Amino acid sequence: MNTPKRYTVTTALPYTNGPIHIGHLAGVYVPADIYVRYLRLTGNDVAFIGGSDEHGVPITIKAKNEGVSPQDIVDKYHAIIKKSFEDFGITYDNYSRTSAPIHHETASEFFKTLYDKGEFIEETTEQLYDEQANQFLADRFVVGTCPKCGNEEAYGDQCEKCGASLNATDLINPKSALTGNVPTLKETKHWFLPLDKHEAFLKEWILEGHKKDWKPNVYGQVKSWIDDGLRPRAVTRDLDWGIPVPVEGGEGKVLYVWFDAPIGYISSTKEWAAREGKDWEPYWKDEDTKLVHFIGKDNIVFHCIIFPAMLKAEGSYIMPDNVPANEFLNLEGNKLSTSKNWAVWLPEYLEEFPGQQDVLRYVLTANAPETKDNDFTWKDFQARNNNELVAIFGNFINRVVVLTNKYYEGEVPTPANFEAVDEETLAAVKAYPDVIASSIERYRFREAGQELMNLARLGNKYLADAEPWKVIKVDEERTKTIMYVALQIASALATLSEPFLPFTSEKLKGILNLEKALQWNEVTTEDVLLPASHKIGKAELLFSKIEDETIQKQLDKLEASKKANEAANKVVEPQKDTITFDDFTKLDLRVGTIIEAEKMPKTKKLLVLKVDTGLDVRTIVSGISESFKPEEVVGKQVTVLVNLAPRKLRGVESEGMILMTENAEGKLVFVNPDEANIANGLQIS
Numbered sequence: 001m002n003t004p005k006r007y008t009v010t011t012a013l014p015y016t017n018g019p020i021h022i023g024h025l026a027g028v029y030v031p032a033d034i035y036v037r038y039l040r041l042t043g044n045d046v047a048f049i050g051g052s053d054e055h056g057v058p059i060t061i062k063a064k065n066e067g068v069s070p071q072d073i074v075d076k077y078h079a080i081i082k083k084s085f086e087d088f089g090i091t092y093d094n095y096s097r098t099s100a101p102i103h104h105e106t107a108s109e110f111f112k113t114l115y116d117k118g119e120f121i122e123e124t125t126e127q128l129y130d131e132q133a134n135q136f137l138a139d140r141f142v143v144g145t146c147p148k149c150g151n152e153e154a155y156g157d158q159c160e161k162c163g164a165s166l167n168a169t170d171l172i173n174p175k176s177a178l179t180g181n182v183p184t185l186k187e188t189k190h191w192f193l194p195l196d197k198h199e200a201f202l203k204e205w206i207l208e209g210h211k212k213d214w215k216p217n218v219y220g221q222v223k224s225w226i227d228d229g230l231r232p233r234a235v236t237r238d239l240d241w242g243i244p245v246p247v248e249g250g251e252g253k254v255l256y257v258w259f260d261a262p263i264g265y266i267s268s269t270k271e272w273a274a275r276e277g278k279d280w281e282p283y284w285k286d287e288d289t290k291l292v293h294f295i296g297k298d299n300i301v302f303h304c305i306i307f308p309a310m311l312k313a314e315g316s317y318i319m320p321d322n323v324p325a326n327e328f329l330n331l332e333g334n335k336l337s338t339s340k341n342w343a344v345w346l347p348e349y350l351e352e353f354p355g356q357q358d359v360l361r362y363v364l365t366a367n368a369p370e371t372k373d374n375d376f377t378w379k380d381f382q383a384r385n386n387n388e389l390v391a392i393f394g395n396f397i398n399r400v401v402v403l404t405n406k407y408y409e410g411e412v413p414t415p416a417n418f419e420a421v422d423e424e425t426l427a428a429v430k431a432y433p434d435v436i437a438s439s440i441e442r443y444r445f446r447e448a449g450q451e452l453m454n455l456a457r458l459g460n461k462y463l464a465d466a467e468p469w470k471v472i473k474v475d476e477e478r479t480k481t482i483m484y485v486a487l488q489i490a491s492a493l494a495t496l497s498e499p500f501l502p503f504t505s506e507k508l509k510g511i512l513n514l515e516k517a518l519q520w521n522e523v524t525t526e527d528v529l530l531p532a533s534h535k536i537g538k539a540e541l542l543f544s545k546i547e548d549e550t551i552q553k554q555l556d557k558l559e560a561s562k563k564a565n566e567a568a569n570k571v572v573e574p575q576k577d578t579i580t581f582d583d584f585t586k587l588d589l590r591v592g593t594i595i596e597a598e599k600m601p602k603t604k605k606l607l608v609l610k611v612d613t614g615l616d617v618r619t620i621v622s623g624i625s626e627s628f629k630p631e632e633v634v635g636k637q638v639t640v641l642v643n644l645a646p647r648k649l650r651g652v653e654s655e656g657m658i659l660m661t662e663n664a665e666g667k668l669v670f671v672n673p674d675e676a677n678i679a680n681g682l683q684i685s
């Protein structure tokens, strides 16, 4: 496209069934915010649009499970999500919600327009029905085997494993997620969007038109769907949570959540425009507008096929110029999961790492899953902070500011003669805005972030090589030039870091006392980025070292989640055959105390114990050596089965058995009296 007049940038509407985690941030919100901040700094007209997705089946399931209303669930998470985005510096122009009246109106009208234009197929079909729950089963209400990849946990609308978009009736061996029952089929009327009708358009627009500029992962997914053949897709549901179907025969039905959610971008834009006294329509309808959707890979079909088909059917909208979808971020080698609590939650991060938003933004950018799934590890987080943000960026700025204050009372010195190295360094600095911009404009945010760090590296190296702290002793004029050049680099960093490290940029501008910050391109065009005799402020630390303990605490938290999951998934042994009371009374169980213990030579598991059973002191061989050292068990009160037939183990006769069980970590623990110092020999009954 020629130079756009304005940009509309949208981010996937987060689903209001939980807080934001690092996967969402890395996949969608951080890259989008970098892009938008860059656009604003380059003087563009931008609408950065977001909002919460508050309809759909999972919310109704969650509400049912928690015994509250769906509205309670969405109110709670909308507030949490909105606040955490603000605190993290995601700079939406408008953050709305799909339960807002303006959205209900907009989505309803959109549906009616398509209906009136005859763009839907109205069809009565047999749909899956749960007789017990008295309810039709669609989307996440039904689970079954994916016909494409065999995943046994595919949902009624999508397989999360292979990404296939499905109809509930496509599932093999469907089961109700509400009751576990096998559904029956029952007739119901729905409206279908005939995607096949738009196939030729989609082929020409994407497969021919965007082969070069769309990411290969996005292009590839789109191509495979189109090659598979597009079919009509139901856009209404038999549910009561959502936007009512606004046409005759639509009673008791709502719009499919993926029909209404992307329209949320439009309603949120309307809400913003009304507040700002602007016209919303050019942002969605003018060919001079560049529309970009930021999403994760599981949303590709909805943004590249279904929503464009809806917009095309409506007729007055533009198509997205790009949909730079990311792959997925994992955490410490495992898939992020809300239900398994395997995540780094944004609200928790903000609380536990106050003032360190930029560290997470930087790491998630450096590690963004742009071309393949990627892993977040706490060790990498620590390393990138300590070795890059602290040791390079922070160190450079700190030296420049401290030395300027020390040598010149904070005043930018007037340079003397530039040597070749100074000229080269300044020229290199001036090339950075274009280098970084080119990466950002191609949606290569990892590369862009690394280029920013390269600029800091350049500064660090310049200063380390020039050694003004040595030169000052012999050549004051030369020192002035060195410090002047270094200060220009610091000023460039203050401006160019803004999209990536907005909090740091703000702080740095404060330290450098930049009243009017430079625009992006001024870093290239202005001869002087920080003029001589300008007065800067005092040094402040931009980043601080993250210690091992801090990282260990996070790892421990994850370990605890893992344990809790394992405990929850532990298979309980089935109950043994029933015995009579007489059988039970045959067991002679007594309280005893271990008075001696030693390892059985040449074995791994066995301890030879001397146990005071109250009747006598006897030898018991016990397989607990992997869980306890001998000295740990001496003095322990235990439960002993004293009338078990003696048995020889490795030549030692064992005269009884000590009762044990396992804790959550699989470690053996003694079954012992709940009070201390019970007399040995007391019977357990």
Ligand SMILES: Nc1ncnc2c1ncn2[C@@H]1O[C@H](COP(=O)(O)OP(=O)(O)OP(=O)(O)O)[C@@H](O)[C@H]1O
Pocket: 012, 013, 014, 015, 016, 018, 022, 023, 024, 026, 027, 028, 294, 295, 296, 297, 298, 299, 326, 327, 328, 329, 330, 336, 337, 338, 369
């Ligand atoms: N681990 C991840 N890595 C990258 N992007 C992700 C990840 N998880 C979710 N996203 C993206 O974040 C956006 C918002 O996610 P959404 O609220 O729809 O939740 P979701 O996809 O159901 O994730 P979750 O199952 O964790 O709730 C979507 O575009 C989604 O693709």
Ligand SMILES: [Zn+2]
Pocket: 146, 147, 148, 149, 150, 151, 154, 159, 160, 161, 162, 163, 164
């Ligand atoms: Zn599948």
